[in-house]
Amino acid sequence: VHTKSFHIHIKYYNQTTEWLLSRTRHRPKIAVVCGSGLGLLADGVTNKEIFPYADIPNFPVSTVPGHEGCLVFGILKGKSCVFMQGRFHLYEGYSLCKVRVYCMVSGPNFETIAEARMLQVLGCDSVGMSTVPEVTVAKHCGLRVFGLSLITNKVSLDYSREEKVNHEEVLEISKMRAEHVQMMLNTLIARSDQLDEGLNVN
Ligand SMILES: O=P(O)(O)O[C@@H]1C[C@H](O)[C@@H](CO)O1
């Protein structure tokens, strides 16, 4: 029984990516996650570059028999691929950074407490009044999209609390965090060619 909880946090991805990018010439578009005893799926790969999980910074390690714990880059059927020989399971105490669900309400009023509760029951983690139309159209046009939403306030779910969201508060928090968002955006744009490289190479 593994009691330790291991969160693979998004803030560490960059370091891991850079470590790998600087050590392999491969830029795979295909990734295969091998299940128990199926590490041999990578056997037919040529030009292999193998990285044990234990050597990769911030990478979790396999603890289950039949999961070798290696990342194998190489060519299969003329395509650059990467194989994960070993995967991670919730029962090992692993959990991935949770995907958050953004929900758009039409506005201009903020959602009522009853609406907020309904959205929570439906599985929403954050609420806004934008972004969804832009993303929908962009995807329809075949564009890749990166959505970045600044969470400015807590949504009230409690009738006994007086707190009410207002646009002034939203603007105040936006102003406070603008520099941070700008840094994130600059980093994203600066590194966007790495992303393109990964997508254009076989
Ligand atoms: O354009 P965004 O989504 O930043 O504007 C939000 C949604 C409402 O228009 C307003 C609420 O304060 O800010």
Ligand code: HPA
């Ligand atoms: O609490 C909110 N609800 C909906 N849209 C918003 N935009 C900023 N804050 C909110």
